[in-house]
Amino acid sequence: AQTVTQSQPEMSVQEAETVTLSCTYDTSENNYYLFWYKQPPSRQMILVIRQEAYKQQNATENRFSVNFQKAAKSFSLKISDSQLGDTAMYFCAFMKPSHLDMRFGAGTRLTVKP
Amino acid sequence: EAGVAQSPRYKIIEKRQSVAFWCNPISGHATLYWYQQILGQGPKLLIQFQNNGVVDDSQLPKDRFSAERLKGVDSTLKIQPAKLEDSAVYLCASSLDFSGTDTQYFGPGTRLTVL
Numbered sequence: 760a761q762t763v764t765q766s767q768p769e770m771s772v773q774e775a776e777t778v779t780l781s782c783t784y785d786t787s788e789n790n791y792y793l794f795w796y797k798q799p800p801s802r803q804m805i806l807v808i809r810q811e812a813y814k815q816q817n818a819t820e821n822r823f824s825v826n827f828q829k830a831a832k833s834f835s836l837k838i839s840d841s842q843l844g845d846t847a848m849y850f851c852a853f854m855k856p857s858h859l860d861m862r863f864g865a866g867t868r869l870t871v872k873p
Numbered sequence: 874e875a876g877v878a879q880s881p882r883y884k885i886i887e888k889r890q891s892v893a894f895w896c897n898p899i900s901g902h903a904t905l906y907w908y909q910q911i912l913g914q915g916p917k918l919l920i921q922f923q924n925n926g927v928v929d930d931s932q933l934p935k936d937r938f939s940a941e942r943l944k945g946v947d948s949t950l951k952i953q954p955a956k957l958e959d960s961a962v963y964l965c966a967s968s969l970d971f972s973g974t975d976t977q978y979f980g981p982g983t984r985l986t987v988l
Contacts, residue, residue, distance in 0.1 A: 763915070796979075803876070804916075804964070804979040850915050860929060861906075861977065863915025 761786045763853050765864035772841045773872050779826075780836045780867045782851030788812075792854045793827065793834045794861070799847040807849070810834065841871045875899065877980035879965050885986045891953040894983045898946070898967030904928075905942055906977065907950050908964040916964055922948065952985075960987045 762785045772778035784793070795807040810818045810827050817825050822842075826835045838845055851864040878897040886892050898905050903924050908916035919938065920930040924945035933940065937956070942948040952959055962982040968975040 803981045806976050809976070852915070860918050860921075860932075861916075863917070865913065865915050 761788075761791075761853050761855070761862050763851055763862050763864035765849075765851055765867050767867045768865070769868045769870070771870040771872055772838075774841055774843060776841055777837060777839045778841055778869065780838075780849050780851075780869065782834045782836070782864060784832050784834065784851070784853045786832070786853065786855075788855055790856060792856065793825075794852040794854070795823070795825070795834075795836045796850045796852060796863075797845075797847045798850065798866075799844075804850070808836065838869075843871050843873060845869065846871045877965055877967055877978050879963075879980040879983055881983055882981060883984050883986075885988065886955055887988050888957055889954040891951065892955055892985060893952075894950045894963050894965075894985075896948045896950070896965030896980060898948070898965070899978055902967035902969050902978075903945070904968045904970065904975070905948050906966040906968075907940055907948070908966065910962040910964055910982070912961070919950070955985075955987045957987050960985055 764783045791812045793810045796804050797807045798804040808818050808820045808823050817827050822839045824837045848866045850866045852861050854861045880895050905922045907919045910916040919933045920940045921928045922942040925942050940950045962984050964982045965980040966977040968977045
């Protein structure tokens with residue numbers, strides 16, 4: 760069974776600084792998808808960034824980028840130039856393409872301080 | 874583009890009562906998901922539909938939970954009878970197709986409290 764571990768329950772960062780959220784996963788699959796979702800307080804979950812395991816290049820979306828280490832089964836999220844609106848729960852998720860059961864980690868609560 | 878709609882947003886019931894949640898996915902989205910998010914945990918998939926057919930319900934507690942997606946559009950999730958441990962946020966999500974490359978769009982969720 761696939762498991763996703765986020766070892767940092769809570770983190771904080773000063774506005775405009777950079778923060779990295781950690782995620783590790785366990786799978787025997789070779790092809791899969793990894794995601795980071797953001798869930799702001801009292802608001803709905805939205806996709807931040809996605810990585811296909813067969814792609815060696817790390818995905819980037821504006822201020823958000825990932826460090827995907829397939830051999831180490833690590834998928835960290837880097838947020839550059841943090842903004843107050845980045846305050847949210849961040850969930851790492853794993854999905855096999857053959858079976859769309861998305862497995863989520865327990866989440867990291869990120870607070871951006873002014 | 875309108876997002877995924879869910880209702881009600883909040884529901885408080887006593888144990889052993891019944892409750893139903895409604896979800897309206899984004900127009901044209903073939904795939905619909907129901908997740909359960911217990912406080913302090915990530916969402917857990919309960920059931921997924923492709924159009925009006927069930928693709929996977931292996932994690933749905935079928936003795937008390939049921940779901941349907943008549944006509945392949947709206948969906949309802951029912952709990953009967955509810956237990957204390959069912960207290961959670963129930964999230965509905967939809968995606969355009971049955972593919973890992975399609976983004977899942979989430980609704981605001983229904984927060985259920987069972988007393």
